[in-house]
Amino acid sequence: MLRTLLIGFISLTVLAPATVAHADPTLAEIEAQLKKQNDDLELTIENWNKLNIDMADSQAKAAELEKHVNEANDGVQAIAIEAFKSNGKLRNLNAMLNATSSGSLIDQMSMLQQITHQQQKSIEEYRAAKATLDQTIAAQNTQKADYENQRKKIEGDVKKLEDLQKKAKNAGSTKVTGASYNPGTLPAVSGNAGAAVNYAKSKLGKPYVYGAAGPNSFDCSGLTMAAWAAAGVSLPHNAASQWSKVAHIPRSALAPGDLVFYNGLGHVGIYVGNDTIIHAPHTGDVVRYASVSVDSIYGYGRVK
16 A cells, blocks of 8 residues: 555656746847837837827818818808898899899899809818818827827836846846947038938937937937928928838938938938938937948938
């Protein structure tokens, strides 16, 4: 009996699974996770920037359309007041009394009907357009509410990223911020491109802050937007929208002032010559020089 129990105990000991030891992630794994979180977060931020652009555009169009609707309403109200003062028969009588001939009577009646028809048609068109735009704005406001939640998520993700950056630093990583980069002797640049490049140079060392476009902090598209604004050129605060505004060029044509787009339009920097860009990399970093090949290149663009 004792022998049987001992055999059973030994068998259970052999068959029982050992506790799996979870090894701490390696530095390479931490750095890979850090890069993925940076890329994912920046793409989310650029989408958030794009929504803000769309919202502002729709609201501006709505305000302009509202102005036209009010003007059309004023015209219709004026006709309504005139009609109230004299009903259809009296209006016809007034036209007859004021007519100098049968021809002028027909002309006056026809013009009266035409004005009324045109005003009514205009107000209907404006109201239809306004209703459509109101629906767009309502949908975007719903999306804006979603993005307010997304903003809170972004802030949570930023905190997680900062914690991961600390972990990477403690593990000896040198990739938490961009590596020190010597651009060498950069070419002198004149004209609008020179104004944009010089602005970007003046912001070296300024911190990355999502949604910011200067003067003391920037995200990636905020920096390129502000740089070209210094040259009198308006660009949207979104990498993908900036891509749609520039002339697409090959790398062989790249010149200072051109924009370089990365990571599926999730990031953008400004080329300053000598295979160098200036960009605002990501949370926890600052505006800095980097190699033009700092990340996965999407394309190159020249500001029109």
